[in-house]
Amino acid sequence: MAKIKKIEAREILASGGAPTIEATVTLETGIVGEASVSYGASAGSKEAFLMLDGDKARYNGKGMLNAIENIKDVIAPVLMGQEGQQNIDKLMIELDGTENKSKLGGNAILAVSMAYARAAASDAGKQLYEYLGEIYSLDKFNKLPKPMVVMIEGGKHADQTTDLQEYLISSLGNRSASENVRVQMEIYEALKKILKREGLSINVGNEGAFAPNGITSNEKPMEYLVEAIKNAGYIPGVDVGISIDAAASEFYDLRNKIYDLRIEQRKLNSEELINYYLSWIDKYPFVSWEDMLSEFDWESWPTLSNRVKISGGNFKVIADDLTATNTKLLQRAIDEKAATAILIKLNQAGTVTETIECCKKARANNFWTVVSHRGGGESNDTFMVDVAVAVGSEYIKCGPTRGERVAKYNRLMRIEENLK
Secondary structure, three states: OOOEEEEEEEEEEOOOOOEEEEEEEEEOOOOEEEEEOOEEOOOOOOOOOOOOOOOOOOHHHOOOHHHHHHHHHHHHHHHOOOOOHHHHHHHHHHHHOOOOOOOOOHHHHHHHHHHHHHHHHHHOOOOHHHHHHHHOOOOOOOOOOEEEEEEEEOHHHOOOOOOOOEEEEEEOOOOOHHHHHHHHHHHHHHHHHHHHHOOOOOOEOOOOOEOOOOOOOOOHHHHHHHHHHHHOOOOEOOOEEEEEEOOHHHHEEOOOOEEEEHHHOEEEOHHHHHHHHHOOOOOOOEEEEEOOOOOOOHHHHHHHHHHHHHOOOOOEEEEOOOOOOOHHHHHHHHHOOOOOEEEEOHHHHOOHHHHHHHHHHHHHOOOEEEEEOOOEEOOOOOHHHHHHHHHOOOEEEEOOOOHHHHHHHHHHHHHHHHHO
């Protein structure tokens, strides 16, 4: 095992221009591991606590110096001389002592957890995905995750566009990782031509996807995606399918239990919204639907999942805000048949160990895992890709452009090269 000699931390800039935390862990062997934490502009209420300074005179209150002080003054002294990923994570969880890591900050704890994992993997002479697979006794993966690429973004990730947050294309078939990436980028270029033809902006949003204002309905982007797939020379539903992330909590009126579709000037209750979605099933080659209902509308999730099934929808219903990479919430979703897949985000859980344990529970219950980037607060770190490879995720979800996004696809292709 690799014992910790030194822990350092600092603010760096995340993709939205506000800070995030980067931690460096040095082992007694001299090996160094470094990692940075991502966070979301659109975030569920049950995620591990993101500790911000709140000092409006500095980064408009979004600084992370308090969390960094917690690493230096509270976490580091306890972890000196300690070893073992599960042990390191357990000590930090106990040191924090809260349900959601609000004492020390999930961002502080995760930065150290990830940095230690990197250092320990290097010390063992292993790739990060190999190290994770070994220490968590994961089944040997037999395939690499496919890309699930955000093509059009709206909601909280872009101004004056769709109510639904993300429209994605998801690779199908048995192509290599590098070929899947190529196909997705060719479709992205075909989509750009369609949007220009329609007089829509091709500026990009938080996640590097197109964020055109002036789209007339929440369904219209799916029409554009099908056309782009065909124009790029591929077959919808065979080579590539469509995924949606509605992020419905963002347009849910909790007080009145109504979904407000601003772009179409419609206010729908849960049953009406489900019917609204179901009208699309026969029109589009769906791979997955994510967060189509609010995290505060638990009782409607089993209805949605069941109605998708009986309507002939042969695709996955993904929980994100509903389950927040949390094994307890995942178990509830399993028990209530609320979903058939789970989105995985390291910062929702707050440690590497909790993230992997959530993936293991999902796999044991035949749930897909889709490991995801974050919008608005992403970093260049590619840890999420190694997690996806180690746990055998079906997809990694990420935007198509901007350095912090393409870094994930570049890592996936590099892993593929390592395996040859």
